[in-house]
Amino acid sequence: MSNPREDILQTTSSLMEKQGYHGTGLNEIVRESGAPKGSLYHYFPDGKEQIASEAVLESGRLTAERIRAELAAIADPATAVHDFVLAIAHHVEASRFAAGGPLTAVAMETATKSERINAACREAYADIETAFREKLLASGRSQAQAMGLAICITAAIEGGILLSRTFHSGDPLRAVATQLRALLSIGE
Amino acid sequence: MSNPREDILQTTSSLMEKQGYHGTGLNEIVRESGAPKGSLYHYFPDGKEQIASEAVLESGRLTAERIRAELAAIADPATAVHDFVLAIAHHVEASRFAAGGPLTAVAMETATKSERINAACREAYADIETAFREKLLASGRSQAQAMGLAICITAAIEGGILLSRTFHSGDPLRAVATQLRALLSIGE
DNA sequence: GTCTATATGCAGATAGAC
């Protein structure tokens, strides 16, 4: 089931994850994905912006899904989030500090430069925040509390990935895991 | 007191802050900085990597200095950090979501691509974490506690800047401010 | 120290054949 369109999006995600939007070339994407050269503008007539936007959206959906699945396995939200962040730490280390999702770099680079990509990033982060928020709501937090916490969890994880990649160590993410567990244990 | 070298570094910081490392061209830096065209490779013989590395280092030192100054104004660390993050939120809004420092985007893009820039990012983040850690140590936390919290504060703020830029709103940073205050108030 | 001119290569994008 070779699917050039999907291959292109997935390769784009993993390349932009490592080197951002501007650092990733279309030729590079075609080469790495193994997709037919001539098919790029056939599937994505709007070019690079469209490819990046769709890659970001797909990555957001996939990440939100994974978050839901992992959080569902453990009842207590503090422990669930803690363990989830530890899993990210392991994943980032296993990828030799290449992983982390394409959002962070792409979102920073394009926040004020491309309306289309920015909209995609907003939707992706909204998906992710919602996944955390739902878990907190299910365990009895108020709407406002759940929202504030979900934003902070998302921010701390994104920042933790950034620091872990920079220091080539999972330790920053593990520190984030510990502190988030403490934060989520307040008032229990 | 026109100083081409300094002008170039400062312009590099503010351009890479908006569009990252690969999205910023040397021509653009020269044009925006007003520095003499022919002086770029005179001051920075190693080219773009050197310019980015020095801009990152300078930005790290400056940021750490600002953190120390702001935190020193308020005795209670929870309130001090809270107010500091609110100030960032205001600053990011005032800049129309361009601000946030060159580190986030540059660090993500270059973590596994340029040894030299990566080393500069590590030093910059270490400076910043140290500024937070000192405040926590001064208020009686243990070394381990202060370290873990400082990392988490840095991560949450970086992530908060990312989200605030993406959503074109200071609210994510304000949510981070609230939660960090709660986290730092544990056990008081 | 600063200039202009330029080398070399790749970027994103398009045209038109098959």
Place this chain on the structure above:
DNA sequence: GTCTATCTGCATATAGAC
């Protein structure tokens, strides 16, 4: 749907005059 060929423009970097 996929190919090759090509357009235009900018990227980083260098050479050599002043």
